[in-house]
Amino acid sequence: MLMAHARKHVLHDYWLVNExxxxxxxxxxxxxxxxxxxxxxxxxxxxxxxxxxxVVTDINLQAAKHTLTLLPGGQQHVAVAMDVRDRRSVExxxxxxxxxxxxxxxxxxxxxxxxxFAPILETDDDTWxxxxxxxxTGMFLVTQAFATSLLENGKDSKGAVVNIASIGGKxxxxxxxxxxxxxxxxxxxxxxxxxxxASKAIRVNCVLPGAIxxxxxxxxNEETRVHFKQxxxxxxFGCPEEVAEVVAFLLSERSSYMVGACVEVTxxxxx
Numbered sequence: 001m002l003m004a005h006a007r008k009h010v011l012h013d014y015w016l017v018n019e020x021x022x023x024x025x026x027x028x029x030x031x032x033x034x035x036x037x038x039x040x041x042x043x044x045x046x047x048x049x050x051x052x053x054x055v056v057t058d059i060n061l062q063a064a065k066h067t068l069t070l071l072p073g074g075q076q077h078v079a080v081a082m083d084v085r086d087r088r089s090v091e092x093x094x095x096x097x098x099x100x101x102x103x104x105x106x107x108x109x110x111x112x113x114x115x116x117f118a119p120i121l122e123t124d125d126d127t128w129x130x131x132x133x134x135x136x137t138g139m140f141l142v143t144q145a146f147a148t149s150l151l152e153n154g155k156d157s158k159g160a161v162v163n164i165a166s167i168g169g170k171x172x173x174x175x176x177x178x179x180x181x182x183x184x185x186x187x188x189x190x191x192x193x194x195x196x197x198a199s200k201a202i203r204v205n206c207v208l209p210g211a212i213x214x215x216x217x218x219x220x221n222e223e224t225r226v227h228f229k230q231x232x233x234x235x236x237f238g239c240p241e242e243v244a245e246v247v248a249f250l251l252s253e254r255s256s257y258m259v260g261a262c263v264e265v266t267x268x269x270x271x
Contacts, residue, residue, distance in 0.1 A: 028052065028053065028103075028105075028106050028107060029052070029053045029054075029055060029097075029101045029103050029104070029105040029106065029107075030047060030052050030053070030054060030055065030105050030106070030107035030108065030109070030251070031054075031055040031057060031094075031097060031105040031107070031108050031109070031146065032044050032047070032054060032055070032056055032057065032108075032109040032111060033057050033058070033082060033084055033108075033109065033110050033111050033112040033138070033142055034057075034058060034084075034110075034111035034112030034113060034164075035054070035056035035057055035058050035064055035067050035079075035111065036056070036058030036059075036060050036062075036063025036064045036066070036067055037058075037063055037214070037215060038111075038212070038214035038215055038216065038240055039111055039164060039209065039212060039214060039240045039243050039244065040058070040109070040111035040112070040164075041067045041070070041240070042239075042240035042241045042243065042244040043109050043111060043243075043244045043247050043248075044056050044067050044070075044071060044077075045067075045070055045071060045241075045244070046241060046244040046245060046247070046248050047107075047109075047244075047247075047248055047251070048071040048072055048073055048077060049072060050248055050252075052107070053073070053076045053077060053101065054071060054077045054078075055077070055078050055079075055080060055097040055100075055101065055105055056068060056071075056077065056078070056079045056080070057079075057080045057081070057082040057093055057097075057112075058079075058081070058082065058112070059081065059082065059083050059084070059112070060081075061079060061080075061081040064079035064080065064081070065079045067079070078097065078100045078101060080093045080096050080097050080100075081093065082112075082142075084112045084134060084137075084138030084139070084141060084142055085133045085134055085137060085138055085141075086141075087141050087145075090138075090141045090142055090145045091145050094145045094146065094149050098149065098153065104149050104150050104153045105146065105149075105150070106150060106158065106159040106160075107159060107160050107161075107251050108142070108143070108146045108159070108160075108161045108162070109161075109162050109164070109247055109251070110138075110139045110142055110143065110161065110162070110163045110164060111164045112134060112138055112142075113134060113135045113164065114130060114131060114134045114135060114179075115131075115176065115179050115216045116130065116131060116176070116178060116179060117175050117176055117219075118175060118176075118177075118178075119174075119175050120177045123177055123178060127178055128177070128178040129178075130178070131178030131179050131181070131182045132178065132181070132182050132185075134182075135179065135182035135183060135185075135186065136182040136183075136185040136186060136189065139163055139186055139189060140189060143161055143163075143189075143193055143204075146159075146161065147159075147161075147193075147197060147200075147202055150202065151200060151202075157200060157201055157202070158201040158202070159201070159202040159203075160202065160203045160204070160205075160250070160251045161193070161197075161202065161203070161204040161205070162204075162205055162206065162207060162247045162250045162251055163186050163189070163190045163204070163205075163206040163207070164186075164206070164207055164209065164243070164247075165183045165184075165186040165187050165190065165206045165207065165208050165209075165262065166179070166180070166183040166186075166208055166209060166210075167208045167209065167210045167264060167266045167269060167270040168180040168183050169182075169183030169184035169185070169186060169187050169208065170184070170187065170208060170262075170264075170270060171270045186206060187206060187208070187262055190204055190205065190206040190260065190262065191260045191262075194259045194260030195260065198259050198260075203255075203256075203258065203259050204259065204260065205250045205255070205258055205259065205260065205261045205262070205263070206261070206262050206263070207243060207246050207247055207250070207262075207263050207264075207265055208262055208263065208264045208265065208266065208270075209238065209243045209265050209266065210232065210238060210264070210265065210266030210267055210269045210270065211228050211229075211231075211232060211237045211238065211266075211267075211269070212237060212238045212239070212240055212242075212243060213237040213238065213239060213240070214240055217237065225237075231269050232266070232267040232268060232269045233267060233268030233269065233271075234267035234268055235267075236267065237267075238265060238266070238267055242265060243265050246263055246265050250263065
């Protein structure tokens with residue numbers, strides 16, 4: 001009940017803002033990685049609601065296609081398979097998106113990610129590397145391909161990128177060394193990209209979600225979920241939409257003077 005109330009409250013307030021403004025926030029193509037589920041899917045929904053034409057990318061093409069069925073605007077959105085760990089896959093997906101849309105996406109949400117749990121003494125090489133490859137190297141590859149394509153092909157190279165990091169990348173966390181290390185890297189990568197790309201009219205910022213009620217948390221047992229909630233001043237998990245609303249703000253002109261910012265969406269955890 002509390003979660004449903006929070007979701008309704010957030011969406012009501014944002015709709016009120018839109019009614020006062022009276023115009024779509026976005027009128028351009030944007031790409032979302034990891035758009036087949038969780039925060040990525042919520043970003044696709046919120047951004048489409050605000051007028052964006054969304055390129056939904058995911059390693060699971062069927063999941064990306066399902067996201068399309070949830071978006072307003074019908075056939076103006078497209079789904080593309082992308083394995084963010086593989087440079088060729090990323091470049092092919094960007095080209096496919098451009099061919100299908102007839103334009104280069106000018107906005108990007110890097111949301112593809114994985115989360116694994118294991119004590120540091122029991123974390124094997126493959127588990128460690130999977131977190132780094134998807135969560136960090138993937139963001140590097142996608143951001144590089146996106147910025148290169150935008151600068152080479154965009155009539156107006158002005159753009160924005162939002163990376164989904166994690167509060168764990170700032171404060172750490174037990175039994176998730178690969179995840180928190182990779183997300184700490186995302187924070188640093190965000191600031192480096194922001195410093196380099198700002199002069200090219202591409203703003204880069206990131207969001208640090210806390211415990212968000214997605215499939216990633218569904219794998220936790222009830223005892224662990226209760227423990228996590230006790231660490232959150234608001235006393236509840238966040239909704240994916242609550243993260244997506246912040247992403248939409250950071251991509252919009254309403255945040256036009258924000259560069260290299262890391263915005264926490266945590267219910268107060270990690271203050």
